[in-house]
Amino acid sequence: MKSLGLFFIVFLVAGCSPLMLKPADFSWPIESELKVNSNGMVQEDRYSISFSVKPLFYEETKDSTNISNRTIRLIRDESGFYFITAPHFKNVYVFSQNDGGLSLEKAIPVSVDGLSSPAFNQRAPDIELLNGKDKPIMLTKDGIKEEGKK
Amino acid sequence: MKHLTRALGAMMLSAVGVLMLFSVAVVAQEQSDYAIVKSYETKYKAIKDAIKQVQTVQQCAEVSANIDDLENEFAADTALLNKSLYPDKYDDQITEVRVELRLNQDKLGIIESSVARIADLEKQVRSLSGKVDSLSAANDKLMASLDVMSKAVEKNTKTIDSLNHLVADLRRSIRARDEAIFAMTDSLFMQYDKNIQGLPDQEKKMLVGKVERHNVVSNIMDAAKQNIKFLETTQLSSNDLVGMVKEQRQFSSYWNGLGPKLAAVYISSNDRAKQIAAIDTVVAQWGRKADSSLWAGLNAEFASKQIPVQPFHSGDEFVANLSKYFDDQTNDSKSSSAEKESRLNHFLNDVWNPSINSQWLPTLVDAGIITRDQQSQLQTKLSTWEAATKPSHTLLYAVIFLVILAVVVFFVIRNRKKPQPSEPSPQA
Numbered sequence: 001m002k003s004l005g006l007f008f009i010v011f012l013v014a015g016c017s018p019l020m021l022k023p024a025d026f027s028w029p030i031e032s033e034l035k036v037n038s039n040g041m042v043q044e045d046r047y048s049i050s051f052s053v054k055p056l057f058y059e060e061t062k063d064s065t066n067i068s069n070r071t072i073r074l075i076r077d078e079s080g081f082y083f084i085t086a087p088h089f090k091n092v093y094v095f096s097q098n099d100g101g102l103s104l105e106k107a108i109p110v111s112v113d114g115l116s117s118p119a120f121n122q123r124a125p126d127i128e129l130l131n132g133k134d135k136p137i138m139l140t141k142d143g144i145k146e147e148g149k150k
Numbered sequence: 151m152k153h154l155t156r157a158l159g160a161m162m163l164s165a166v167g168v169l170m171l172f173s174v175a176v177v178a179q180e181q182s183d184y185a186i187v188k189s190y191e192t193k194y195k196a197i198k199d200a201i202k203q204v205q206t207v208q209q210c211a212e213v214s215a216n217i218d219d220l221e222n223e224f225a226a227d228t229a230l231l232n233k234s235l236y237p238d239k240y241d242d243q244i245t246e247v248r249v250e251l252r253l254n255q256d257k258l259g260i261i262e263s264s265v266a267r268i269a270d271l272e273k274q275v276r277s278l279s280g281k282v283d284s285l286s287a288a289n290d291k292l293m294a295s296l297d298v299m300s301k302a303v304e305k306n307t308k309t310i311d312s313l314n315h316l317v318a319d320l321r322r323s324i325r326a327r328d329e330a331i332f333a334m335t336d337s338l339f340m341q342y343d344k345n346i347q348g349l350p351d352q353e354k355k356m357l358v359g360k361v362e363r364h365n366v367v368s369n370i371m372d373a374a375k376q377n378i379k380f381l382e383t384t385q386l387s388s389n390d391l392v393g394m395v396k397e398q399r400q401f402s403s404y405w406n407g408l409g410p411k412l413a414a415v416y417i418s419s420n421d422r423a424k425q426i427a428a429i430d431t432v433v434a435q436w437g438r439k440a441d442s443s444l445w446a447g448l449n450a451e452f453a454s455k456q457i458p459v460q461p462f463h464s465g466d467e468f469v470a471n472l473s474k475y476f477d478d479q480t481n482d483s484k485s486s487s488a489e490k491e492s493r494l495n496h497f498l499n500d501v502w503n504p505s506i507n508s509q510w511l512p513t514l515v516d517a518g519i520i521t522r523d524q525q526s527q528l529q530t531k532l533s534t535w536e537a538a539t540k541p542s543h544t545l546l547y548a549v550i551f552l553v554i555l556a557v558v559v560f561f562v563i564r565n566r567k568k569p570q571p572s573e574p575s576p577q578a
Contacts, residue, residue: 030233031182032184121182
């Protein structure tokens with residue numbers, strides 16, 4: 001009788017867990033360089049995605065007013081997290097897709113003085129951050145990947 | 151309208167060419183994948199635009215060479231490009247431009263084999279142009295090292311070996327660069343009709359564009375100037391001096407063929423015409439400098455050994471003055487036999503055998519500075535001097551023979567005169 005109850009509990013839990021389609025690869029082969037429009041929005045045509053970056057600029061610079069025509073660099077990793085940064089930013093922001101928006105997972109500090117010419121490369125499962133002649137940095141959604149760690 | 155279209159075509163092709171050339175100069179930092187893709191897209195678009203404008207076989211060949219360059223340049227990035235380009239992948243795009251070019255050629259009635267031949271020449275031009283640039287840069291570095299090392303040698307003789315190696319390297323490199331310049335220019339002009347003046351304006355403009363893009367005029371000027379500087383900076387051996395004269399003559403002969411072609415191309419540009427005239431002057435100056443270095447070196451061979459040959463400044467003068475020296479020695483009736491023989495031996499052992507006959511004469515003949523007949527003439531004159539100074543070998547052999555004969559006769563006679571010892575009698 002006891003084992004029959006346990007079987008039912010397992011059956012119910014298995015039946016209630018959400019359906020997962022695995023494996024999946026959300027990675028973009030290259031980053032996108034997107035220009036901020038007058039409404040503070042950026043649009044990526046190939047992947048049909050657009051979002052407001054005003055809060056992001058406010059978070060980074062405490063100013064979201066003069067952001068029109070500024071550019072951001074955007075790339076998506078294998079797991080589907082978005083990595084965003086821009087020239088003069090001190091951080092790379094990691095976002096996940098959420099109900100009608102992108103929610104911040106982590107702000108990764110990458111430069112004390114601000115990035116001069118940042119660029120992302122897809123190096124699955126990581127994301128590589130370049131900045132001019134600086135040594136490239138490997139990023140995961142959790143932060144900077146230490147050398148030698150896999 | 152047609153002219154305008156052609157002009158636009160030429161401009162477009164030049165732009166693509168410049169893009170291709172400058173692509174090599176990638177900044178020495180890690181390039182982002184995005185930058186690679188953007189760079190490819192820019193070049194691909196330029197090629198697409200150029201295809202629409204092509205009118206002549208040369209233009210088709212240039213686009214074809216540009217497509218080859220594009221493929222070569224991005225050969226290592228095909229996987230990235232295939233993943234990143236959308237909707238057409240990299241492989242599809244390359245096929246597409248090749249097909250488009252071929253269709254345009256067919257429309258214009260241009261034969262593919264002509265395009266392929268000219269495209270091959272164009273590829274040679276580009277490859278040689280790169281070689282000229284890298285050799286020029288290497289030569290500049292070697293020349294700078296030569297300056298430094300020449301000064302060091304004045305203070306420290308231990309560096310002479312290194313200096314000699316450096317001079318040999320520089321000379322080889324200068325020669326390779328000079329050959330590459332003319333090979334490049336040959337390949338460039340072979341793409342067009344031999345009669346440059348009769349070329350349509352459009353083709354002439356395109357040719358001017360290529361001549362400019364590959365810095366033909368300034369490369370030739372730099373080469374001639376660097377050769378002069380090399381001559382001024384270095385102490386060369388006999389072989390090197392003769393070699394330099396030979397190279398100068400080859401260069402001058404190439405330039406004599408090329409100069410009028412360039413003048414025809416630049417008929418409407420006063421500045422360029424002046425530059426071409428300036429090259430004439432520098433090449434002539436180099437010729438004079440090479441000749442004077444050669445004759446100074448050869449005169450020094452005699453002077454350093456106190457051989458009183460009259461100074462000379464040309465091949466004919468050299469042969470005449472050395473012949474006169476041989477004649478004077480042959481007809482010398484004032485000196486004693488011992489003095490004459492000593493002079494001959496000094497000449498043979500210190501100058502003629504180690505240097506003039508073994509090094510200078512063969513290279514002078516090889517370079518066409520003196521003829522084989524002149525070389526024989528000198529050797530005959532020297533033989534005459536030798537015959538007049540040294541006792542002839544026949545006489546020497548005769549004397550030796552007579553001496554030996556006398557010795558033999560002496561011993562034979564001596565043996566005959568000796569009294570025979572008497573034999574003991576059997577009774578005793």
